[in-house]
Amino acid sequence: TGTPIMDQQSFYGGVFVLSSIEGIYQSLRGVRNLLILAGFGAFFIALGFTMVLSRSLSRPLLQMETAARKIAKGHLETRVEVGTADEIGSLAMAINDLARDLKRYRDTRREFLANISHELRTPLTYLEGYAKVLKEGLYQSLEERDKYLDIIQKETKRLNQLINDLSELAKMEEGRISLNFQWVDIMEVLESVLSKTSLKAKEKGLRIQVDIEDDLPLLYGDGLRLEQIFLNLVENAIRYTDAGTVSVQAKLVGQKIIKTIVEDTGRGIPEDELPYIFERFYRVEKSRSRQHGGSGLGLAIVKKLVELHGGVIMVSSQPGKGTRFEVDFPVKVTLQDHEEGGK
Ligand code: ATP
Numbered sequence: 601t602g603t604p605i606m607d608q609q610s611f612y613g614g615v616f617v618l619s620s621i622e623g624i625y626q627s628l629r630g631v632r633n634l635l636i637l638a639g640f641g642a643f644f645i646a647l648g649f650t651m652v653l654s655r656s657l658s659r660p661l662l663q664m665e666t667a668a669r670k671i672a673k674g675h676l677e678t679r680v681e682v683g684t685a686d687e688i689g690s691l692a693m694a695i696n697d698l699a700r701d702l703k704r705y706r707d708t709r710r711e712f713l714a715n716i717s718h719e720l721r722t723p724l725t726y727l728e729g730y731a732k733v734l735k736e737g738l739y740q741s742l743e744e745r746d747k748y749l750d751i752i753q754k755e756t757k758r759l760n761q762l763i764n765d766l767s768e769l770a771k772m773e774e775g776r777i778s779l780n781f782q783w784v785d786i787m788e789v790l791e792s793v794l795s796k797t798s799l800k801a802k803e804k805g806l807r808i809q810v811d812i813e814d815d816l817p818l819l820y821g822d823g824l825r826l827e828q829i830f831l832n833l834v835e836n837a838i839r840y841t842d843a844g845t846v847s848v849q850a851k852l853v854g855q856k857i858i859k860t861i862v863e864d865t866g867r868g869i870p871e872d873e874l875p876y877i878f879e880r881f882y883r884v885e886k887s888r889s890r891q892h893g894g895s896g897l898g899l900a901i902v903k904k905l906v907e908l909h910g911g912v913i914m915v916s917s918q919p920g921k922g923t924r925f926e927v928d929f930p931v932k933v934t935l936q937d938h939e940e941g942g943k
């Protein structure tokens with residue numbers, strides 16, 4: 601830096617002070633080097649960190665991919681480890697749930713197919729056997745021949761019923777069944793059921809007791825389907841009761857629910873079997889029930905139909921004393937009510 605020395609207007613000279621700025625440059629260079637070093641350092645640290653992080657993120661994802669591929673190949677016992685409680689953890693849980701559901705679905709389908717083929721084979725064996733007996737004339741009297749023809753007829757009927765029931769159930773499960781909703785008088789439904797079943801009850805010496813409240817509100821439902829529900833329940837009650845009473849009741853509970861009850865004094869159902877009776881093909885005392893003509897689809901259909909009407913079905917039973925089925929239907933006051941209830 602320099603400064604001129606002046607006197608009035610004339611210039612005498614000047615003073616210059618000189619100093620090397622190398623020192624400043626040096627420290628600047630030092631700072632720059634440090635900055636570059638720090639930059640590189642930070643870059644590598646970040647790189648390392650990212651690599652570790654992405655590895656820890658992608659490892660479970662890769663595991664899940666492997667597991668998903670295994671599941672797709674049919675190894676449904678495969679499970680993913682649920683490590684953390686974050687999104688990855690919940691994805692792992694979802695994959696495990698999916699595998700579990702698939703397994704349950706596969707098992708029930710297998711069991712279902714095994715059941716169907718068994719149920720179809722049994723009547724077919726009878727048909728084949730008795731047809732052969734008739735064809736080869738292996739009977740002693742006309743009476744005997746008629747007996748065999750009766751069996752053939754009965755088994756054909758049973759096969760038909762079985763196939764109908766199966767296709768009904770399949771339709772209901774796929775939601776392909778269309779109900780014909782109308783305002784229905786439950787009293788008429790029950791009376792029609794009783795007129796169809798009373799002969800059978802009389803033959804078995806059973807007393808039928810009816811207790812239907814007057815002036816029950818109309819139900820918004822499919823009359824034929826409602827009849828199917830009660831026909832199944834009353835037929836069961838008669839079929840599984842050897843002596844005593846079958847009682848059918850209907851009453852209004854709290855203005856909101858029509859409660860129907862089908863009760864019998866029959867053989868009952870053991871408590872540990874109660875949870876299963878609504879399953880397809882489930883029968884208590886398998887062979888004995890078959891003698892009675894049942895295939896174990898009745899209650900599965902009943903339950904589906906009750907649900908399609910927005911109702912609930914409950915069962916209680918005491919072995920040796922009797923069984924009581926209760927079906928509750930909600931009372932819909934207007935059509936709009938029904939649509940809201942159906943949502
Ligand atoms: P289906 O109704 O298809 O002809 P099913 O009567 O055997 O055959 P469900 O109606 O589904 O089948 O009933 C399932 C099982 O529950 C029956 O096999 C029977 O063992 C038992 N069960 C049903 N209702 C009664 C009842 N009222 N008393 C005693 N056991 C019953």
Ligand code: MG
Pocket residue numbers: 832835836894898899
């Ligand atoms: Mg039945």
